[in-house]
Amino acid sequence: MSTVIEQAVQARLVASAPQMESVPATLRYDREDPFAVRMAFPPSATLEGNEVSWAFSRELLAAGIDTPVGVGDVRVRPYGYDRTVVEFHAPEGVAIVHIRTGELRRFLRRVQAMVPTGREHHYLDLDHNLAELLRDAC
Template sequence: MSTVIEQAVQARLVAPAPRMETVPATLRYDLTDPFAVRMSFPAPATLEGVDVAWAFSRELLARGVEEPAGVGDVRIRPFGYDRTVVEFHAPEGVAMVHIRTSEVRRFLKRAQQLVPAGSEHRFLDFDEDLARLLSDDTR
């Protein structure tokens, strides 16, 4: 069984102009970080021209497809029949994308099969994390 789930999604960038541009994005869930998901965008899709990845809680994503969620750098809410809006807040500004809710639900279902919600703590490796914190390599 794979310990990483990656799913390509088409995100529609909400821009000040009245059009919406489709950009590729990837949702990623990794068993080694069971509480988080990552959404990444390739360099051509970003203002900086570099790959960008945002990490946020899986619970935030799951809640955001049902109701507005988040108060920090990442905010998620349903929009219309089959869209979910993800807002990324940074000092440079706010980026907003629309993703098909059905794609997000499919991703969340796959992550749920790998690590059931509420059991994430069972997949943490406290011994390895503590060893890394106490090692001389971190100085």
């Protein structure tokens, strides 16, 4: 069984121009990092021409579908009937994307089936992580 879930989504980039541009994005969940999800944007969707990936809490994404959440670099909130807004805050500025809420719910259902909420700690390899930390200390 695969330990990674990836799902392509279409994101609408909100800009100062009146029309929003569609950009491809990929949602990714790895069972080996059970508390996090990642959203990646390909080079063609970024100003720098490099792939950009943001990691944030799976819980943040799930909660943000129904209510505004987040106070840091990533903020999520519902928008209308079928959209969710994800804001990415960086020193260079803010990127705001709209994503269909149904796509996010489908992704989160797949994640939940792989690692149920509240069971994430069972998928952490604490012995390996501790060994890595101690290896550098010796």
